[in-house]
Amino acid sequence: MKEEHKTGTEGEQAAAKHLRSLGYEILETNWRFGQEEIDIIAVHKNIIAVVEVKTRSSAAFGEPEVFVNRQKQRHLIRAADAYLQKKGLDLEVRFDIASVLKKGDSYQITIIENAFYPLLSRK
Secondary structure (H helix, E strand, C coil), X not given: CCHHHHHHHHHHHHHHHHHHHCCCEEEEEEEEECCEEEEEEEEEXXXXXXXXXXXXXXXXXXXXXXXXXXXXXXXXXXXXXXXXXXXXXXXXXEEEEEEEEEECCEEEEEEEEEEECCCCCCC
């Protein structure tokens, strides 16, 4: 396994553990819709939280959350819509980012609730 992939997988596991400690109920991890993937889908305070996990071993090039660009946001929104339809869920949804910095054998995890909002498309 490539080191970057290993770091990402470990970061996702650490983020899921951290979210559970904050009262999130994890429904899915690595849920796929076509080519798109949602790292973590959870329920928190009766809201579906779609969580994108970004893990880095250094913040030298920016905090992990800055790497969730508009294209990634669009993919997450599309996948979240598919998930809700497939599961027949009618709950409020928010998009969170779990920013994970790996420091040696430990992780510094910041949960950014409502990190972005779906934009209405212009017609």
